Amino acid sequence: MYVIGMEEDATAVKIGFATDVDDRRSMLQTSSHRTLKVLAFIKGTPAKEKELHRKFAADHIRGEWFRKTQAPARRAHASPELHHRRDRAPRRQPS
Template structure:
């Protein structure tokens, strides 16, 4: 069962709920009905000991407790925790991590990125599933592989998309 992190989308998610739910999407919808701020899923940890992990996280952030399971923390506070969980840590990825948002000074496309609240490189996070196991380069195939979702890519589809004209 996952331990999830939901943020109130007010000024960059500076209040975050740390909870446990079998179905995070259903839990978010239920909590949303009682909250005037939009709730955004930031990430989650897959674990067999969800209640223990949740309790330890509540203790870790006890000094920044607001009410119930809400804490005055930011996405930057939870990212190291998710990263330490590696293959069991996930970020809620952007809908289109590969959307081009601009070009650098060498005309190389810059992409939206995997996580809205921080820059993550492909060796840290899979842009397809959000797993913090990262993409691993395989010499034999000359492609990148995600240990979680099993995606195998050389990212050439991004090069093709970069050449397409904007609508």
């Protein structure tokens, strides 16, 4: 699972699931005029992704995009399983 956002605009993030986070970011980049980066990643499942979508429903914009407000950002950063992006996400998530 991943949290992807725009480098120049910290107001929206995409919460999604992919087996290769960097490939997913590259695919999304082709349709975005702003530079996207992986902000964080977490080992997860499609069910966990849906759980996070429900958790942040009040900040839902469209599809898998959510407003990056202070409250959800603090809750996400407090998660012990969240890995904040430093260099690269793992190439593939183990099953």
